[in-house]
Amino acid sequence: MPHRNGPDAQARTSSTSFRTSSRMWPWLARPRPVSIGSSVNTPNDLQEEKYEEPARAHGTVHSGVGWCKPEVVPAAADLQRAAAVLNAGKKVALLVGAGALDATDEVIAIADRLGAGAAKALLGKTVLPDDLPWVTGAIGLLGTEPSWKMMNECDTLLMIGSGFPYAEFLPKEGHARGVQVDLAPDMLGLRYPMEVNLVGDSALTLRALLPLLEQKIEVTWRDDIAGWNRAWWKLLEERAMQPATPVNPQRVAWELSPRLPADAIITSDSGSCANWYARDLRMKRGMMASLSGGLASMGAAVPYAIAAKFAHPKRPVIALVGDGAMQMNNMAELITVAKYWQQWDDPRWICCVFNNGDLNEVTWEQRVIEGDPKFDASQQIPDVPYHRFAEMIGLRGIYCDNPDELGAAWERSLASDRPVVLEVKTDPEVPPLPPHITFKNAANFAKALVKGDPSEGGAIVGAVKQVLAAIMPEHKGR
Structure with missing residues (x-):
């Protein structure tokens, strides 16, 4: 912002800042916040000066009294075109993201009408509960095998409120017709060549679209998806229960999942813990969850969890954090928790630390994506007694x-009368496997070992255990 002097100029600057912010409203269906402390600098002496409304004159800038969110629904003709594409589909797949968080009922109604399955982008984890047999869970590198299969076998894709960036996990171009719903026009058609792009609020648009859709009678597609899901959850349990040194990190999330209170709020940091958050936690309707899904910034879980507790002081909040992110800033943020927790109606606030002495996600990315061995000088971190x-x-x-x-x-931890830090000593050699392992992934991993990975033995054993769990006889034909 340009530098302005005087109380009237400061008022114009603040007003202009908020007006500029409000132009970005489609991104989250609300104006983006402006930090008065940094984006607009207001000197202390200026705050204390007397302010008078400017006189009526050419070029005068006045401040508004507020902003009202509009109701955005596509034109009827566009809805008809979208319905024609969806009605023609025999194997419809939905992909829902954060833009559909307020449209759970509408998404379920659309999916039931189309006989569709649904995958969830990372920020859309709580759009749909995981007890629905046609919900395949997460998608992408942190996703599930059922999501991978559904996207490869569908003939129609309906994307709702998502900017999911990993096109390699979407249907191959030309294999599926596409319809997208998003409030932000610049997101439409960005990740997949859609036939129909609908600018609109997710809930309102789906409500308008539903009467135009035909009820699908054939159930084979949904039966296939349900079968994939049953096999996948069984595989996840087997992977979580495999022995490790000392604790399998997947089991940390697996043991939490059935114990989650119905009104829980969960946050996750970036790193390997995000894999277990994405895959192993079954969301129930009414839960809330989030993480740094745009930038994948480390150090977000505890600040997010603190904010969640202030916004919802009667709800239990659980943060999943790796030890690397814990040492960056999350550990210091516990001091904020110590200062304020007695003001909360419900003291249940848990920070679960996955202590594996390693910046684990990057270690495995180096091995599998680049074919480089673990570099101890950058990856090892000090062992800290967080509890x-x-x-x-x-x-x-x-x-x-x-x-x-x-x-x-x-x-x-869930029964504690005060906030808890649950520190679990986990095994860094349990790999966060993608839902589909390519030949290139396997070749790069072998290359990393040949180059002399310092954890070669443990890495081989951990990877082999996880891979074998998927190909043992009881999983054939899944």
Whole structure:
């Protein structure tokens, strides 16, 4: 912003900033926030000066009294074109994102009408509950095998409120017809060549679209998806229960999932813990969850969890954090929790630390994507007693290095009368496998080992265990 002097100029600057912000409203269906402390600099002495409304004159800038969100629905002709594409589909797949968070009922109604399955982008994890047999869960590198299969076998794609960027996990171009719904016009057709692009609010647009859709009678497509899901959840359980040194990180999330309170709010940091958050936690209707899904910034989980608790002080909040992100800033943010937690109606606030002594996500990316061995100088991090730090500042600390005690550790944490840091000593050599392993992935992993990976033995054992779980006889024909 240009520099302006005087109280009247400062008022114009602030008003202009908020007006500029409001132009971006389609992104989140609300104006983007402006930080008065940084984007608009207001000197202390200027704040104390007397302000008078400017006189009526040419070029005078006045401030508004507020902003009203419009109701945006596509034109009737565009809805008819979208319905024609969707009605023609025999194997319809939905992909929902954060733009559909307020459209759960509408998404379910559309999916039921079309006999469709639905995958969820990472920021859309709570759009649909995971107890619906046609919901395939996450998609992408952190996604599920059913989502991968559904996208490869569908003949029609309906994308709702998502800018999911990994096109290699969407249908191949030409294999599926496409319809997209998004409030932000610049997101339409960005990831896949859609036949019909609808600018509109997700809930309102789906409500207008529903009467135009024909009820699908054939159930084979949904039966296939349900079968994939059953096999996938069984595989996840087997992977989570595999022995590790000392604790399998997947089991941390697996043991939490059935114990999640119905009104829980979950946050996750970036790193390998985000894989287990994305895959192993089954969302129930009414839960909330988020992470840094746009930038994948480390250090977001605890600040997000603090914000969630202030916004919803009666709801339990759980943050999943890797030890790398914990050391960056999350550990210091626990001091904020210690300062304010007694003001909360419900004291249940848990920070679960995956302590594996490694910047684990990047370690595995180096191995599998680049074919480079683990570089200890950049990847190893100090071993810190996080649970003891929690106790030192007045919170409760719980430590677990025995997989058979994980369930009890979660129950103690959820029953605590004060916020908890649950520190789990996890195995860094359990790989966060993608839903579909390519020949290139396997070749790069082998190349990393040949180059002399310092954790060669553990990495081989961990990877082989996880891969074999998917190809043992009981999983053939899934």
